[in-house]
Amino acid sequence: MKRKIRQTNFCHNIYYWTKRIPKGKVATYGLIAYLAGNVYAARIVGWALHILSDEELKKIPWYRVVNKEGRISTTCLKHNKLLQKKLLEKEGIKVKIKKNNFYIDLKKYLWLPKMKDNITKRV
DNA sequence: ATCGTGACGAACG
């Protein structure tokens, strides 16, 4: 069966790791970038998730990824921050509302992958 | 190969 997700190196790793974020936890773009093998590719992570189709997004917990401040930072009109907040709360993650933005408490919810897994997939 | 894009991040002012 053909996979529809991007199979180019980085994107593949990004999706791989994003899928591994446990329920009830969140990761940052920078963290995913690091796990995917490039600390400086945080922007690509956002971009990579942005280009996914609805069908692909069903399989990938894109909403568990926030920026380093813990802020929901999607600019996608369809998969907007309100939707993301809703999905996160559904998993028991508290979302703080600050001004016009939504924030996650990273101290509490940040996913800390095991070093073993980490080494496995380093490029 | 070059260039614009971007859901980032850190550093400024």
Added chain:
DNA sequence: CCGTTCGCCACGA
């Protein structure tokens, strides 16, 4: 506590 700028770099056109 804003907004801006710059550095980062894979990807698609």
